[in-house]
Amino acid sequence: MSVVGKREAQRLLQAGRNCWRIERARRVGFLIDGAAYFAALRPTLARARSSIFILGWDFDSRTRLVPGGAGDGWPEPLGEFLEALVRSRRTLHIYVLSWDFATVFAKDREWAPLYKLGWRTQPAPRLSFRLDAHHPPGGSHHQKVVVVDDAVAFVGGLDLTHGRWDTPDHRRDQPYRVDVRGQPSRPYHDVQAIVDGDAARALGELCRSRWRAATKRDIGPARGASDPWPQEVAAELVDVDVAIARTDPGYVSGRPITEIRQLYIDAIATAQRMVYLENQYFSSSVVGAAIESRLREQNAPEVVVVSRLTEEGWLESQTMGVLRARLHRRLQAADVHDRYRLLYPHVPELEAPNLLNVHSKVLIADDDLCSVGSANFNNRSMGFDTECNIAIEACGQARIRHVIAGLRERLLAEHLDVQPEQVAAEMRRNGSLIRTIEALHTTGRTLEPIDAVVTTEAELLVSAAAIIDPERPADPEALVRELVPPDAARPMAARFVGAAFSLLALAALAALWRWTPLAGSLEPRALAAAIGWAAASGYAGVVVLAMYVVSGLVAFPLTLLMLATLIVFGPLKGMLYALGGALLSAAITYCIGRMLGRDAIRRLAGDRLNSITSRLTRRGVMAIATARLLPIAPFSVVNAVAGASHVELGSFLLGTVLGLLPGLGVMALLVDRIGAVMRAPGWGSVGWLALASAVVAAAAVRVWRRFM
Secondary structure (H helix, E strand, C coil): CCCCHHHCCCCCCCEECCCCCEEEEEEHHHHHHHHHHHHHHHHHHHCCCEEEEECCECCCCCEEEECCCCCCCCCCEEEHHHHHHHCCCCEEEEEEECCCHHHHHHHCCCCCHHHHHHHHHHHCCEEEEEEEEECCCCCCCCCEEEEEEEEEEEEECCCCCCCCCCCCCCCCCCCCCCCCCCEECCCCEEEEEEHHHHHHHHHHHHHHHHHHHCCCCCCCCCCCCCCCCCCCCCCEEEEEEEEEEEEEECCCCCCCHHHHHHHHHHHHCCCCCEEEEECCCCCCCHHHHHHHHHHHCCCCCEEECCCCCCCCCHHHHHHHHHHHHHHHHHHHHHHCCCCEEEEEECCCCCCCCCEEECEEEEECCCEEEEEEEEEEHHHHHHCCEEEEEEEEEECHHHHHHHHHHHHHHHHHHHHCCHHHHHHHHHHHCCCHHHHEEEEECCCCCCECCCCCCCHHHHHCHHHHHHHHCCCCCCCHHHHHHCCCHHHHHHHHCCCCHHHHHHHHHHHHHHHHHCCCHHHHCCCCCCHHHHHHHHCCCCCCHHHHHHHHHHHCCCCHHHHHHHHHHHHHCCCCCCCHHHHHHHHHHHHHHHHHHHCCCCHHHHHCCCCHHHHHHHHHHHHHHHHHHEEEEEEEHHHHHHHHHHHHCCCCHHHHHHHHHHHHHHHHHHHHHHHHHHHHHHHHHHHHHHHHHHHHHHHHHHHHHHHHHHHH
């Protein structure tokens, strides 16, 4: 039977297996890169009459969808644009739902869009902004969906925030590609799909379910008929079935959903000739296993993965970069028929760290199936974060096969700096995806191999990397079994003992800082100089307390400050200074939270911190102590929430002392014992150090088993 015949006999897309629903769309289009998407989105939003839903990992009200000026008479910044829309149309309601982000992303986020959106339209706001914290600890809401009047929907990898706009040229000097401060942004490649009809209506239902889970409010369907499809976008397909696939760990739907995971597995398993993947990440255990299995077959399909050359920052390089390199090494070993390539788009004029950021999430299997959405090829997107993709299957129809192939040709043409027609012609000539790429390779802009290498140092971080990229909320042992190769797997107790000895190593470094000639080279200059000056001055106590207060106001890591205090002042005096400074800092940020009030904290922080509020008010001292011992939020944040929640000040301070003392005591013990070894080496001092280390390790394991 021919490939087309097989596709007709057995449809790959099946509702309830690898997708949520299959709905009809009157029109479908694909928008490559942010300039095309934003230019299509703005007129669509401007035509809204009843409702607009915006789901995103990030949202920035300062974003200009058309940086050069839309010239449509509406305000240019996104927030002002949306506000003007609701003011001009009494029937229009806009709902913006953004992930209640982790603190690590705070420097890249707009801190107070909820003060800009919604409150201005009081007392009856029709522009509602909410932060959605309804996800597992450490998880995120990663869906990028916009639905207008339940009639037109956009799905893909692009958030409505700064740093996403770019053209297919991805030029180094692009005056419109800037962040909200006017600074140049990294070149950015992504893909968004646009659909209408019943498919858009179903995506509207998905948005309403997310809104209901986040806010406990039901939003009815759009009223009246409208056709906000942007005239600037020509439909590439008409009257076609569109599958909607999701990932949900169960915090929205009430049960875990892994439709995208199954979709990727099925697409790779049934591909006959080629699989083309574009993605920001390439570390998924399940996607990797599916590809590895196919590459070992005699008639293996070609697999081409296009990703970015470099990760963003040191942390991603040492986690996601390590996992990608490991997977790449496995696939190279399995590629006995030379059918696998891992490539990146090389743009000659771009230099590190501003190389092209491939952020798209695209899968194309043969000419028969394509998927576009928010789900990365990493473990998180398979079951831990919320995701949304759409998929289209040809089912033997030549018109759909032509469009699916055309999407792949457009993407390759952009990366190879040729025309889509050249890609299509070369594909017809040799019938091979890899040979087509090699034939069109030039010395200029082109696709180059990624030499993903795992260094010895990076190998040591594999356990941390696995935790960074979990597939689902799970028992820690099960998580490690799935993500860490057998030769690197260790019991959780052993890993926690390792973590305790990492603390020991940190204390050893601290001792070197204080008691050896290496002090000058190991000293963290700013912190050590400040605390050292305080120790030498006549106002040591006042200065150190002031440092703790300032650190609390700017959310400087308390543990680091405590460790530095112990090193400079010694165990006993250092403990007194550290505990006193932490209590004063806690009391001041507690008072700030009390002055701001519960409503302000709730609107600023979202439901995640509201759940902390309920725990603090119900359980008082022990809840505060637990929050200090097993941090559920940054130190200053817990202080402000406790104040806004009207936790009794005495209980708050007592709980803080009880929660901080164990960790502070451990740090003081280790610093003291290491100092003793270095001052008077001998069996006695070494023995006491070994005993202290064993106690710390045992206590760490016990705490883990009891609370985690």
